Amino acid sequence: MNNIIEVSGLAKVFGNEKALESVDFHVKRGEIFGFLGPSGSGKTSTIKILTGQLTPTSGKATVFDESVSQMKKSEFRRRFGVLTDNSGLYGRLSIQDNLKLYCELYDVPVSKIDEVLDVVNLREDKSKRVSTLSKGMMQRVTLARALLHEPELLFLDEPTSALDPMNSLHIHEGLRALNAKGTTIFLTTHDMQEADALCDRIAFLNQGSIQLLDKPDKLKKRYSDSTITVELLNEEKVVLPAGAEGAQQLFDYMNNNQVVTIHSNEPTLGQIFVKVTGRKLA
Amino acid sequence: MNVSLKRMNAIFQKDLKDFSRNWAVSSVILMPIILGALFGRTGVQDLSSHYLLINLAMAMVAMFVQCCLIAEEKEKNTLRGLMLSPASSTEIIGGKSLLSLIFTIIVIYVTAMLADYRPANFGVVAAAIILSTLFYISLGTILGLFSKSVMEASLVVMPVIMVFSVGSFITNFVDSYPILKVALYLPNIQLIELATKVEAGGGFGDVLVELAIITGWVVASFIVTVYLYRRKMVD
Numbered sequence: 001m002n003n004i005i006e007v008s009g010l011a012k013v014f015g016n017e018k019a020l021e022s023v024d025f026h027v028k029r030g031e032i033f034g035f036l037g038p039s040g041s042g043k044t045s046t047i048k049i050l051t052g053q054l055t056p057t058s059g060k061a062t063v064f065d066e067s068v069s070q071m072k073k074s075e076f077r078r079r080f081g082v083l084t085d086n087s088g089l090y091g092r093l094s095i096q097d098n099l100k101l102y103c104e105l106y107d108v109p110v111s112k113i114d115e116v117l118d119v120v121n122l123r124e125d126k127s128k129r130v131s132t133l134s135k136g137m138m139q140r141v142t143l144a145r146a147l148l149h150e151p152e153l154l155f156l157d158e159p160t161s162a163l164d165p166m167n168s169l170h171i172h173e174g175l176r177a178l179n180a181k182g183t184t185i186f187l188t189t190h191d192m193q194e195a196d197a198l199c200d201r202i203a204f205l206n207q208g209s210i211q212l213l214d215k216p217d218k219l220k221k222r223y224s225d226s227t228i229t230v231e232l233l234n235e236e237k238v239v240l241p242a243g244a245e246g247a248q249q250l251f252d253y254m255n256n257n258q259v260v261t262i263h264s265n266e267p268t269l270g271q272i273f274v275k276v277t278g279r280k281l282a
Numbered sequence: 283m284n285v286s287l288k289r290m291n292a293i294f295q296k297d298l299k300d301f302s303r304n305w306a307v308s309s310v311i312l313m314p315i316i317l318g319a320l321f322g323r324t325g326v327q328d329l330s331s332h333y334l335l336i337n338l339a340m341a342m343v344a345m346f347v348q349c350c351l352i353a354e355e356k357e358k359n360t361l362r363g364l365m366l367s368p369a370s371s372t373e374i375i376g377g378k379s380l381l382s383l384i385f386t387i388i389v390i391y392v393t394a395m396l397a398d399y400r401p402a403n404f405g406v407v408a409a410a411i412i413l414s415t416l417f418y419i420s421l422g423t424i425l426g427l428f429s430k431s432v433m434e435a436s437l438v439v440m441p442v443i444m445v446f447s448v449g450s451f452i453t454n455f456v457d458s459y460p461i462l463k464v465a466l467y468l469p470n471i472q473l474i475e476l477a478t479k480v481e482a483g484g485g486f487g488d489v490l491v492e493l494a495i496i497t498g499w500v501v502a503s504f505i506v507t508v509y510l511y512r513r514k515m516v517d
Contacts, residue, residue, distance in 0.1 A: 048517060051366065052515075052516070053362070053366070053515070053516060053517055054516060054517045055516055072515060072516075074368040074369070074370055075368075077366055077367060077368045078368040082366055087359065087362075087363060088355075088358040088359030088360035088361075088362070088363055089358070089360065090296065090300055090358070090360060091358070092299075092300050092303040092304060093296065093299060093300060097296065097299060100292075101292055101293070101295075101296045102363075102367065104288060104289060104291075104292035105289055105292060105293075105364070105367040105368060105369050106367065106368060107288075107368075145363075
């Protein structure tokens with residue numbers, strides 16, 4: 001079984017509103033799969049369907065080779081972890097008490113708490129009451145909770161949306177380490193840099209359907225305008241075509257010791273998204 | 283079906299810690315105790331007064347507290363976290379009901395002691411009270427699952443508390459309004475019927491009908507609770 005998630009023709013309709021319209025993709029075991037799209041594009045609905053919290057209107061979706069309707073069973077819930085933007089915590093309890101509950105629910109030793117708190121940089125704060133934490137700290141606690149049982153498959157819905165860059169980087173390192181141990185990660189995010197840095201493959205979701213799906217590098221090459229930008233000693237920036245003509249000009253600049261830096265003009269994932277969908281990721 | 287006592291206990295321990303810091307809800311358990319002490323001091327000794335207190339304790343502690351605990355889990359989105367864990371429906375509902383069950387039994391015992399109520403047959407009355415408590419907890423769970431927030435839950439639960447605590451007065455109007463005979467089958471009224479028979483010297487064999495009716499309410503409320511809970515697992 002190479003694919004941990006397989007989705008074909010998946011649709012979800014709420015009343016007269018189509019949240020998902022014939023979505024097809026698969027997630028390979030062991031990869032970090034980015035699911036990108038603006039608010040209301042159907043990202044959270046997809047996670048809810050894949051984790052058995054929402055019934056699809058039509059189409060087929062399997063996780064661990066089983067229909068998503070089976071994900072309500074304890075044996076499968078043990079195998080995945082979920083962090084959504086509304087994952088709740090017990091405000092009157094400490095971070096440690098919140099995590100202790102989940103250690104016992106998942107049969108994980110309590111000693112694991114310090115390990116996951118290190119990943120989210122909260123070990124020093126574990127005695128603090130959750131109600132006294134900032135939004136970013138709460139998000140890190142819910143992430144720590146999702147990591148406790150080292151799931152085979154981890155669904156992360158905007159895991160770093162409320163975090164500062166330092167903590168985001170720290171969490172990216174933790175996620176990479178978890179992925180290296182074998183956890184497949186299904187990540188939704190608005191943050192194109194995060195997707196670029198973490199994901200093996202990404203899918204662009206817009207208006208309920210997937211518009212593009214590939215490796216970030218391949219997408220950037222595909223949408224590159226085949227030019228390079230050369231910054232010269234006089235602070236002028238010159239855009240050159242990547243072909244023979246540009247090569248000659250570049251050679252001339254270099255020959256005259258005028259070049260400070262050379263950049264290939266690959267688009268960012270955000271720019272590609274706007275180009276493909278005509279919408280911004282917000 | 284395997285039920286993990288460890289998971290149920292984990293939910294209970296969490297609830298106990300949380301409840302002890304939640305004065306807005308936990309302070310209600312004092313009300314029946316204070317009333318019990320007042321009744322005891324003023325020498326009110328009739329059975330209907332004792333059962334007004336006992337039914338009030340069950341409505342306030344078993345139903346109100348349970349309703350608020352469930353509604354808060356919903357409001358804070360923590361119930362979904364539990365539902366997504368490996369804990370089964372039985373473990374979650376069972377774990378979440380343990381706190382209300384234990385506190386209700388303690389509060390009823392203390393209230394009855396303070397009000398100087400000593401049932402003629404402790405075993406029969408205790409069995410009936412435990413059964414009734416299960417019904418009230420189940421009803422509290424149902425109301426909590428229906429509510430979106432603690433605020434809404436505390437409003438929704440009030441008329442139900444009225445019916446099941448002071449509702450025994452309805453029996454006084456049955457002769458004038460025959461339709462109210464239906465109310466005679468309510469578990470709180472059946473509990474009073476049972477207690478009256480016990481005081482007249484009845485044992486288990488004499489109160490089987492009352493116990494059966496209360497059990498029927500418990501079973502029906504359990505079925506509705508499980509059905510509703512499973513529906514809430516899916517958006």
